[in-house]
Amino acid sequence: MNQELMVAAIENGTVIDHIPCNKLFEVISLLGLQAMTSTVMIGYNLASGKMGSKSLIKISDRFFSDEELNRLAVVAPNVNLSIIRNFEVVEKRQVEMPSPIVGVVKCANPKCITNNEPMRTRFDVSEKKEGVIRCHYCGREQLVDTVKLV
Amino acid sequence: MAENRSLVSIESLSREKILSLIHRAEEFEKNPNSKILDGKIVATLFFEPSTRTRLSFETAANRLGAKVIGFADPKITSGTKGETLKDTIMMVQNYADVIVMRHYLEGAALYASEVANVPIINAGDGANQHPTQTMLDLYSIYKTQGTLDNLNVFLVGDLKYGRTVHSLIMALRHFNPTFHFIAPKELAMPDEYKTYCKEHGITYVEHEDFNEDIIAEADILYMTRVQRERFTDLMEYERVKDVYILKASMLSKARENMKILHPLPRVNEIAYDVDDVKHAYYFQQAQNGLYAREAIICDVLNL
Numbered sequence: 500m501n502q503e504l505m506v507a508a509i510e511n512g513t514v515i516d517h518i519p520c521n522k523l524f525e526v527i528s529l530l531g532l533q534a535m536t537s538t539v540m541i542g543y544n545l546a547s548g549k550m551g552s553k554s555l556i557k558i559s560d561r562f563f564s565d566e567e568l569n570r571l572a573v574v575a576p577n578v579n580l581s582i583i584r585n586f587e588v589v590e591k592r593q594v595e596m597p598s599p600i601v602g603v604v605k606c607a608n609p610k611c612i613t614n615n616e617p618m619r620t621r622f623d624v625s626e627k628k629e630g631v632i633r634c635h636y637c638g639r640e641q642l643v644d645t646v647k648l649v
Numbered sequence: 650m651a652e653n654r655s656l657v658s659i660e661s662l663s664r665e666k667i668l669s670l671i672h673r674a675e676e677f678e679k680n681p682n683s684k685i686l687d688g689k690i691v692a693t694l695f696f697e698p699s700t701r702t703r704l705s706f707e708t709a710a711n712r713l714g715a716k717v718i719g720f721a722d723p724k725i726t727s728g729t730k731g732e733t734l735k736d737t738i739m740m741v742q743n744y745a746d747v748i749v750m751r752h753y754l755e756g757a758a759l760y761a762s763e764v765a766n767v768p769i770i771n772a773g774d775g776a777n778q779h780p781t782q783t784m785l786d787l788y789s790i791y792k793t794q795g796t797l798d799n800l801n802v803f804l805v806g807d808l809k810y811g812r813t814v815h816s817l818i819m820a821l822r823h824f825n826p827t828f829h830f831i832a833p834k835e836l837a838m839p840d841e842y843k844t845y846c847k848e849h850g851i852t853y854v855e856h857e858d859f860n861e862d863i864i865a866e867a868d869i870l871y872m873t874r875v876q877r878e879r880f881t882d883l884m885e886y887e888r889v890k891d892v893y894i895l896k897a898s899m900l901s902k903a904r905e906n907m908k909i910l911h912p913l914p915r916v917n918e919i920a921y922d923v924d925d926v927k928h929a930y931y932f933q934q935a936q937n938g939l940y941a942r943e944a945i946i947c948d949v950l951n952l
């Protein structure tokens with residue numbers, strides 16, 4: 500049976516599919532789902548042809564801004580997003596890596612001012628090196644796969 | 650918001666800007682005392698002590714007719730205890746026309762320049778940037794060679810952690826230099842900066858040996874400290890510690906115009922017998938810092 504059907508359909512809202520299982524909890528925290536009052540359904544360890552296993556989140560009655568969704572690109576760049584209205588998919592889209600990335604991830608340099616002052620972090624995405632971001636403040640280059648969320 | 654004239658990093662300076670600061674420094678060297686900052690207040694905030702740099706800045710400010718406020722060591726300044734950098738900057742900008750700051754955290758000066766409405770001069774932020782040191786290095790090179798263009802610049806010692814040599818590479822990219830990197834393997838120039846040279850069409854040669862034949866090609870010999878604590882392998886330190894010490898006997902084949910620079914303080918990497926050789930320039934270099942800093946203070950104040 501189609502495993503997605505195990506997670507009930509929603510009438511209106513947002514579906515985030517193809518989340519790598521090891522990134523699920525980061526996605527939850529990035530979107531602030533803990534604090535949400537509407538219904539949220541989470542599918543974990545679902546079988547997926549191309550990924551082996553994947554996770555899926557369905558959020559009722561909540562539509563996110565491009566800025567909120569693009570933050571997901573930092574932890575899970577290949578998720579699929581569907582906007583649902585009246586049980587129908589009315590829009591599908593991919594997330595895009597924002598540049599600069601502001602207030603999403605921590606700098607790996609313990610001597611960076613951003614780790615010692617109450618302030619927002621900021622990273623520029625490298626144009627030359629795939630998957631590399633550079634701290635705007637201390638200049639340290641780091642791999643986007645290894646950074647931690649603020 | 651008005652144009653931010655802060656000096657945070659050397660990378661942001663164009664060829665024209667570097668040359669104009671050098672010409673300004675030349676003027677101040679001819680006439681070090683002026684009243685151009687009469688009525689202005691310069692704050693020097695040293696979140697990390699550095700007597701050498703602070704005295705140079707405060708002398709520059711005094712010679713320009715400004716008054717100086719600030720602190721030399723935050724440990725004895727209860728006012729900054731537990732306060733954020735932002736709050737300290739917001740307070741001080743109420744009093745001062747320009748803030749000179751040194752901080753142990755990387756990126757501190759850039760952040761301060763974003764929150765302040767007065768210009769910030771970075772007097773060193775951790776291992777990151779120290780642009781006024783680089784400006785005094787450039788002024789020293791210009792003064793002794795008559796130009797910054799097409800020079801053979803030899804960088805010796807700790808090229809891995811030495812921020813002054815990294816900044817020098819970036820600043821000289823506008824002037825078609827040829828670099829020679831002379832360092833033990835463990836402290837060799839990082840790939841990041843070698844890539845930077847390639848991207849900017851800068852020629853460089855790497856050496857592990859340091860002797861009179863290698864020195865013979867140099868216009869500038871820029872020495873740095875090889876510090877024991879930088880080595881993971883202390884056997885390696887014992888093996889190389891004396892290799893990168895410059896002695897007067899190594900200068901017999903040096904070019905007539907060659908000058909030896911060092912950011913100071915030195916430990917033992919330049920033998921004392923070099924001090925009396927005509928190539929020695931490190932003490933004058935430190936004095937040039939005064940004129941370079943006078944030029945920089947005036948520039949950020951748009952005067």
Ligand SMILES: [Zn+2]
Nearest residue numbers: 606611634637
């Ligand atoms: Zn950083």
